[in-house]
Amino acid sequence: MLVVTTGVALLFLVLPIVAVFLRVPLSDLLSALGSSAALDAIRVTAETIAFAMVLILVFGTPAAYWISSRRGAVRDVVVTLVELPLVLPPAVAGIGLLVAFGRAGLLGGTVDALGIDIAFTKVAVILAVTFVASPFFVRTAVAAFEAVDPTLPAAARTLGAGPGRVFFRVMLPLAKGGLGAGAALAFARGLGEFGATIMFAGSLQGVTQTLSLAIYEQFDVDFNVALAISALLIVVSAVVLLSVKLMTRWHSGSGSLILSAPSSRQRN
Amino acid sequence: MRNRFAAVFAIALVAASSLAPSAGAHRQADPLTIYAAASLTEVFSSFDRAQRYNFAGSNALETQIRNGAPADVFASAAPLNTQRLFQARMVEKPVTFTSNRLVLIVPRSNPAGIHSVYDLKRKPVKLVIAGAAVPVGGYTRTVLRKMGLTSVLSKVVSQESDVKAVTGKVALGQADAGFVYATDARPVRTQVSVIRIPAWAQPRIRYEIAVVSRSSHKAAARAWVKKILSPRGQRALRNAGFLPIPKASR
Numbered sequence: 001m002l003v004v005t006t007g008v009a010l011l012f013l014v015l016p017i018v019a020v021f022l023r024v025p026l027s028d029l030l031s032a033l034g035s036s037a038a039l040d041a042i043r044v045t046a047e048t049i050a051f052a053m054v055l056i057l058v059f060g061t062p063a064a065y066w067i068s069s070r071r072g073a074v075r076d077v078v079v080t081l082v083e084l085p086l087v088l089p090p091a092v093a094g095i096g097l098l099v100a101f102g103r104a105g106l107l108g109g110t111v112d113a114l115g116i117d118i119a120f121t122k123v124a125v126i127l128a129v130t131f132v133a134s135p136f137f138v139r140t141a142v143a144a145f146e147a148v149d150p151t152l153p154a155a156a157r158t159l160g161a162g163p164g165r166v167f168f169r170v171m172l173p174l175a176k177g178g179l180g181a182g183a184a185l186a187f188a189r190g191l192g193e194f195g196a197t198i199m200f201a202g203s204l205q206g207v208t209q210t211l212s213l214a215i216y217e218q219f220d221v222d223f224n225v226a227l228a229i230s231a232l233l234i235v236v237s238a239v240v241l242l243s244v245k246l247m248t249r250w251h252s253g254s255g256s257l258i259l260s261a262p263s264s265r266q267r268n
Numbered sequence: 269m270r271n272r273f274a275a276v277f278a279i280a281l282v283a284a285s286s287l288a289p290s291a292g293a294h295r296q297a298d299p300l301t302i303y304a305a306a307s308l309t310e311v312f313s314s315f316d317r318a319q320r321y322n323f324a325g326s327n328a329l330e331t332q333i334r335n336g337a338p339a340d341v342f343a344s345a346a347p348l349n350t351q352r353l354f355q356a357r358m359v360e361k362p363v364t365f366t367s368n369r370l371v372l373i374v375p376r377s378n379p380a381g382i383h384s385v386y387d388l389k390r391k392p393v394k395l396v397i398a399g400a401a402v403p404v405g406g407y408t409r410t411v412l413r414k415m416g417l418t419s420v421l422s423k424v425v426s427q428e429s430d431v432k433a434v435t436g437k438v439a440l441g442q443a444d445a446g447f448v449y450a451t452d453a454r455p456v457r458t459q460v461s462v463i464r465i466p467a468w469a470q471p472r473i474r475y476e477i478a479v480v481s482r483s484s485h486k487a488a489a490r491a492w493v494k495k496i497l498s499p500r501g502q503r504a505l506r507n508a509g510f511l512p513i514p515k516a517s518r
Contacts, residue, residue: 102440104375104442119443120442120443202427202428202437202442202443203427203428203429216429217399217429219331220328220401221327221399221401223331
């Protein structure tokens, strides 16, 4: 029974992925990847996700460190806020970004006055990707900091290291496996970002049209291009997931990493 | 443990089967599934609440039907999409059932100060249109060509997947201007101002409707198409701002 249900589940999950590669010959997929729509989308996605990842790492790492050092109600509230974009439907993220940063939104006028043009620019794509992908990093990073043996930073402090030195010389090196895994997960989620982007940033080839948006547009323009981009995203996502597995195995010696609340991560 | 797995599996199967349409029973009362151009959203859903609708860009609907979507009727904003499916024998012979005209809409606050279509060329503007494969996107390009304004295409900041997405971006004030059907401006008239496009620059807009070949409710689907072509259906369309069937295509 167990074998059968597992088999059914696996088949169900694998079939759509395999089907993408079987619909047309591989050579057709490769030549479709050379179309201008696909190439532009690759460039736009690479640029926007690179910026988003910088934002996520620069702001997310200290935030995760701070959260990992707290207990109690404040921490619960902060963690909940950070996790919200993780469970919110992307459409809600899109609406939220529009009414916050849109031209007629809460901060729209302020941002305009600063001379920053967000509407329909790459900035909008970066904001959307950062919003939906950052929780994946922060959650994993909190767990990574908490997994560090607390006697190590304590020892560093008794030896006279300041908080900055403890963070950079002790905590960061010890947590880097988990941080890398979190970054990879955020990257994978950001790569697939669709709903918030199309609502908030629009879709224009070469400017705001990321790979996911290009699939959506090419779906009824040139189906092969849509297939080819899908195949590319499958390959990249698989590589990312696999590297997460390797990273966590490498650094902690434990098995695979699953997104779960830090406190429930127990070793037997 | 195994028993519990079996129980969960059985429950899942029962749940899945209850979600599947029950074949045979109540065929008469089954609502039709109507795939219709996004611009028909308001008029179709208020004209006949008893049916199920899927509103989207006609090009997206064409692709869905081509890939076996369970539609009974397809109402397209351009003949191209229905005719392609007709040639592939995936729909019955399409008929023209209404027409429309294009307008330019700007947010009420009009941040870019657009007062005529020609202002699009003279002023910096964030213009939103539909993609070239979407009927309204094709009509938009025709208008710009007729008015000698194709250079304006360089000011397009987003190509949307259907006319409602264009309307929404302008109504929200996110975009400065957008080309939509006159009928799409109506539901958002408190949020946008409408700039007319001269008659000589209007594209020939024809909406076509057809019964989908693999529909299992063909008789009901044909009757529904007749209802749209009937005086009552035509009146509903005209009341929503659609134009009568162009004479040449009767």
